[in-house]
Amino acid sequence: MANNGRAGKLFFKVDGTLYDAKGSFTYNTGQPKREAIVGADGVHGFKETQQAPFIEGEITDRASLDLEKFVTIDGATVTLEMLNGKVFVLREAWFAGDGSVTTEEAAIAVRFEGMSGEEVK
Template sequence: MARVAGICYIKVDGEQLEVQGGVECPISDVMRETVMGVAGPAGFKETAQRPYVKVSAVLVPNFPRDKVSKGTDMTITAEFPNGSVYTLSGAYLEGEPVAKADDGLTELEFSGRKGQWQ
């Protein structure tokens, strides 16, 4: 039986973050949508999918706040328990993440130029 879930590892420009819970990355670089005709589905259209990495990070005392918040050309590496690795290049932090004192976490969403599965 193969391991398909469990501990994930996230690195920001080579520096490992402490994470909790899941990591999310898109499986495909395109999104497909059905195009309907009067007789039913006529085919589909494709649009580009935004490459991203979403993660809940633990705010440990040495959390790389400056690197994460100011970086505009980072490399984010997500190592999944099943051995798959997703690399996001040209990455930057998207949105308005906050530090939460009640659970010591921050929700991070990185977007970038290119995401690649290995």
């Protein structure tokens, strides 16, 4: 059976615990970022700068979520499962956000950074 779905529905988990994902999420595998080196006589090449792999987005707060415990998560496996069949896995991850919650939509901005990240199918 074909899967023509590309975007929209997703699942956000930390150490296997499913959280209420809200809106759009962003992830980065942590590959080096390339930037041009430009001199007075033209382009000389590029330099590479290491990036930390990450997952960020928003989740919806709920009564059972212990915010103080959540924002101190460290050494976790964080996954983002997408409608297109891809799963992004972030390993040895820590919470890297500020822990702010908006009351109007019960939204918590989340950002996890880790030691490694990869897309798997």
